[in-house]
Amino acid sequence: MDLAYTEAEEEFRARLREWLAAVLPSLPAKPSPDDWPGRRAYDTAWQRMLYDAGYAGLHWPVDAGGQGATPTQHLIFLEETEKAGAPYVGANFVGLLHAGPTIAAEGTAEQRARWLPPVLRGDEIWCQGFSEPDAGSDLASLRTRAVRDGDHYVVSGQKIWTSHAEVADWCELLVRTDPTAPRHRGISWLAMRMDAPGVTVRPLRTLAGSTEFAEMFLDEVRVPVSHRIGAENDGWRVTMVTLSFERGTAFVGEVVACRRTLAALAAEAQANGGWDDPVLRRRLGRLNAEFRALWRLTQWNVSEAQSSGGVPGTGGSVFKLRYSHARQELYEAAAEVLGADAADLDREWALDRLSSLSYTIAAGTSQIQRNIVAERILGLPKGR
Numbered sequence: 001m002d003l004a005y006t007e008a009e010e011e012f013r014a015r016l017r018e019w020l021a022a023v024l025p026s027l028p029a030k031p032s033p034d035d036w037p038g039r040r041a042y043d044t045a046w047q048r049m050l051y052d053a054g055y056a057g058l059h060w061p062v063d064a065g066g067q068g069a070t071p072t073q074h075l076i077f078l079e080e081t082e083k084a085g086a087p088y089v090g091a092n093f094v095g096l097l098h099a100g101p102t103i104a105a106e107g108t109a110e111q112r113a114r115w116l117p118p119v120l121r122g123d124e125i126w127c128q129g130f131s132e133p134d135a136g137s138d139l140a141s142l143r144t145r146a147v148r149d150g151d152h153y154v155v156s157g158q159k160i161w162t163s164h165a166e167v168a169d170w171c172e173l174l175v176r177t178d179p180t181a182p183r184h185r186g187i188s189w190l191a192m193r194m195d196a197p198g199v200t201v202r203p204l205r206t207l208a209g210s211t212e213f214a215e216m217f218l219d220e221v222r223v224p225v226s227h228r229i230g231a232e233n234d235g236w237r238v239t240m241v242t243l244s245f246e247r248g249t250a251f252v253g254e255v256v257a258c259r260r261t262l263a264a265l266a267a268e269a270q271a272n273g274g275w276d277d278p279v280l281r282r283r284l285g286r287l288n289a290e291f292r293a294l295w296r297l298t299q300w301n302v303s304e305a306q307s308s309g310g311v312p313g314t315g316g317s318v319f320k321l322r323y324s325h326a327r328q329e330l331y332e333a334a335a336e337v338l339g340a341d342a343a344d345l346d347r348e349w350a351l352d353r354l355s356s357l358s359y360t361i362a363a364g365t366s367q368i369q370r371n372i373v374a375e376r377i378l379g380l381p382k383g384r
């Protein structure tokens with residue numbers, strides 16, 4: 001990938017900066033972290049603004065409703081929106097960053113026309129129903145079953161850790177459609193309405209006190225067969241596409257956010273005298289180098305994804321592994337700079353520090369990413 005920006009890309013950047021400077025001051029105040037209906041309204045309103053201005057689904061293919069922008073333009077978009085302090089995708093996370101791209105890559109023309117425009121407009125929110133009480137890292141052992149009844153599946157089982165379930169309209173749901181097949185072969189990927197009869201959502205409280213995710217109980221929920229993405233029992237392959245988006249590109253905007261946080265931390269250290277400590281300065285310097293390297297890796301991953309038809313490769317696991325640890329180290333350094341303030345739960349720093357702990361678990365734990373790197377990138381033998 002050519003890392004130098006062309007004149008056209010710089011023009012794109014300038015136009016975007018101008019637009020951000022014009023619209024951001026008019027945004028309402030951010031809702032509190034636990035105000036989920038408020039957060040949904042805020043995040044979807046921002047998504048609608050992006051859509052109306054032609055910035056929604058920037059890098060999605062044009063025939064999936066996107067703008068067909070180059071990977072570099074997409075990265076410029078992420079960089080500039082973060083630098084300007086624009087809202088994050090937030091509640092739209094699953095729809096925009098992995099369910100939508102999966103449907104764009106694997107869905108039929110009708111499915112793409114049905115589900116993608118509302119995601120891009122911010123009209124519909126998605127959540128992810130993959131994990132179960134006994135199927136997290138070992139996802140293929142999932143037990144939620146779907147029994148065919150005419151042109152419907154009847155789905156029963158339990159999901160857990162379903163982020164944003166409380167405010168979602170749709171769920172990307174993994175179910176077992178053939179209990180007799182080898183575990184990886186009898187799975188299907190369904191789009192399920194969250195207001196369908198038989199769906200019960202029970203919020204779970206996180207370490208930071210917020211109700212970020214939920215348990216989901218499914219009792220004979222009827223899902224039309226036409227809501228299946230990919231062939232029946234071929235859901236594991238479709239899931240690998242979803243996970244490659246989740247690990248490969250879904251976190252890229254956050255790297256820029258971490259660089260902004262690091263700059264704020266350095267400023268705070270300079271103001272409170274912490275900067276005089278050479279050990280702390282070295283620590284912040286190393287983090288700066290780490291996030292710069294991660295940004296370069298991001299550019300490489302996005303470019304690779306584009307050249308392989310839009311689906312990211314296993315390089316995303318390297319990124320996910322390093323990024324999730326670097327994020328934790330960033331908030332550890334913050335605790336050192338801020339002292340007692342870092343534990344003050346009324347300050348965003350404290351909540352971000354607690355939530356940074358979850359990054360080495362969500363979207364596949366670090367151990368699992370290491371397995372993937374060892375087996376699929378380095379070609380080492382599989383463990384017993």
Ligand SMILES: Cc1cc2nc3c(=O)[nH]c(=O)nc-3n(C[C@H](O)[C@H](O)[C@H](O)COP(=O)(O)OP(=O)(O)OC[C@H]3O[C@@H](n4cnc5c(N)ncnc54)[C@H](O)[C@@H]3O)c2cc1C
Pocket residue numbers: 127128129130131132133134135136137138160161162163164213358359361362363364365366367368371
């Ligand atoms: C903030 C957050 C949001 C999440 N959101 C969602 C969501 O929206 N939807 C969803 O479906 N899920 C979600 N999850 C769930 C997440 O994907 C799982 O927690 C994750 O896959 C780990 O599974 P587990 O919790 O069952 O742990 P387990 O699989 O039980 O693992 C326990 C420990 O054993 C290790 N381990 C397990 N197997 C191996 C192995 N083969 N080799 C080496 N080590 C191993 C793991 O690395 C881990 O340290 C979320 C999780 C978090 C933290």
